[in-house]
Amino acid sequence: MTPMKWFYGFLKKYRKLMICGLFLTTIIAALSIVNPYISGIMVDDVIVAGNYDLLPKLIACLVAITLLTCVLRFLYLLMFETASQGVLYDMRSTVYKKLLEEDFNFYSKKRTGDLMSRQTGDMDAIRHFVAGIIYSVYQNVLLFAFALVMIFTVSPKLALCMLVVLPFTAISTFKQSKEVKPAFQRNRNCFSSLNAFVQENISGNRVVKAFAKEEFEKGKFQVENDRFRDAQIKGSRVWMKYVPVFEILAYALTVVLMLYGGYMVIQGEVTLGDLVKVNGYLWMLNSPLRMAGWWVNDIQNFITSVEKIYATYSEEPKVRTPRFAPKPEKEFDYSREKLRGEVEFKDVSYRADDEDIVKDISFKVAAGQTVGIIGSTGSGKSTLMNLLCRFYDATTGQVLVNGTDVRDLDLYNLRDNIGMAMQDVFLFSDTVEGNIAYGRPDCSFDEVKKAAIMADANHFINAMPDGYDTIVGERGMGLSGGQKQRISLARALLKDPSILILDDTTSAVDMETESYIQKQLKSIKEGCTVFIIAYRISSIKDADLILVMDGGRIIERGTHSELLAKDGYYAKAFRNQYGEIPEELLQKKNIA
Ligand code: ATP
Ligand code: MG
Secondary structure (H helix, E strand, C coil), X not given: XXXXXXXXXXXXXXHHHHHHHHHHHHHHHHHHHHHHHHHHHHHHHHHHCCCCCHHHHHHHHHHHHHHHHHHHHHXXXXXXXXXXXXXXXHXXXXXXXXXXXXXXXXXXXXXXXXXXXXXXXXXXXXXXXXXXXXXXXXXXXXXXXXXXXXXXXXXXXXXXXXXXXXXXXXXXXXXXXXXXXXXXXXXXXXXXXXXHHHHHHHHCHHHHHHCCCHHHHHHHHHHHHHHXXXXXXXXXXXXXXXXXXXXXXXXXXXXXXXXXXXXXXXXXXXXXXXXXXXXXXXXXXXXXXXXXXXHHHHHHHHHHHHHHHHHHHCCCCCXXXXXXXXXXXXXXXXXXXXXXXXXXXXXXXXXXCCEEEEEEEEEEECCCCEEEEEECCCCCHHHHHHHHCCCCCCCEEEEEECCEEHHHCCHHHHHHCEEEECCCCCCCCEEHHHHHHXXXXXXXXXXXXXXXXXXXXXXXXXXXXXXHHCEECCCCCCCCHHHHHHHHHHHHHHCCCCEEEEECCCCCCCHHHHHHHXXXXXXXXXXXXXXXXXXXXXXXXXXXXXXXXXXXEEEEEECHHHHHXXXXXXXXXXXXXXXXXXXXXXXXXXXX
């Protein structure tokens, strides 16, 4: 599919409305012929021939036509405005829906500001085209044709002379169109870049302030701002140099009329009234010539925007639900089949950018078991969980849940069964209750409170000014790191998942709170498999299986005591955190 075909798909729904609008535009164009015609009659029959009785009728006619034109103009403007808003509404929804379907790979490559520009600035260029340019081009081309026909009825020779300018206009339009396209592309890129910069700076304003880099960022902004301004000016210069060309061509028509038309009146080939008539039609010929330059601009701007939006839209997510998976009854209906939390990784490797992120991972966990994952930073712990949630697909090997490859499971169903408290906590600009109930908006307040109690969040939430109704900012402004983590944990727990993933979730809470949370986790429903990623031995020591990761591989595995007995990486981590390993645990190693 080409970008234009894709765009036409949106226009199709409003075809009837637009055809009605174009029909009214046609009537207005036809009515435009009448006024100059009446002016001609006024000169020939009223002023020259002295037939003054005609005057009131002609004036009444002029007024009636003007009023009718006003009403029709209002109607067709309304139609095109309605159609353009409709097209934009549908397009925005479609693109947004697609953005939601995109996978982690897509978002890790894209800048938020760029994507925002697609949904705002580029969409506006499309609205402008549908609301203003389509009828404007149609109406003016029609006026040109009508005027030419009318002049032809007065004098075919004069009409033919008027046509002389057309080839020049066509050549200029073509040349301008070719030149402005790259200028507009550059323009849109600079606009996106400026947007992305501003968005990043606003989101990261705390870092900017903490490092006192305001002046530095101002300088960087200046560069982006300059680039955008220069691109705009450069683009404007391209089309500005064509403005005089189109103006000259438009005036050339007046010159042709005055010289040749005047000559014809002197020769008696046409009357003075005819000349007034043709002069009245002159604006109808002039107008499209004058507007041609603007249209080329707006049309190229529109084409560039459609191409840009389509390029984002047409990126297909690599991770998607299998075709044979049953379709949900409602769109985005996540409440489907419950899975048992049995998890198996079979020789799983994941490569990104020609680099092994995780390699040869194999382990099996029965439903209801707890798995602790520990390892150096960047060793691939979060990546393992991302593979389990299918944020990425394994390059080789298989990740199985409930004995089925995750790639064969309905994506939404799989994720519905997983409760994840992510390492990088994100809270929405919503109430605390809204944030906790995000995965289950239909749940009762008691359920929200129960989850908060389990995550040891109830206490501090109650101490907040509006309790559970307190609004927390985009990034949970006003909350401490540990508080955010606990809200995120409550959000994951409330889902009542089959698999619970806690990625570094208790790293920012004190030992006492962590110990409370661990006790609570033990009480969660039977059969829920829990993955705990942590640096602290205390967070994972009671797990049924502990995986120790380094450089993307599992280097040690076993229970707490088995790993201490091995005296390897885990034992070293234990020593770093607690000092010496108890003697009886080390003896196990000697026996082994
Ligand atoms: P930490 O303890 O700091 O959270 P981690 O063990 O969770 O670390 P991962 O987030 O799994 O580490 O990342 C492992 C490595 O893979 C890192 O070096 C990271 O930069 C890289 N990585 C992760 N995902 C991708 C990706 N999609 N593309 C490229 N590199 C990636
Ligand atoms: Mg991580």
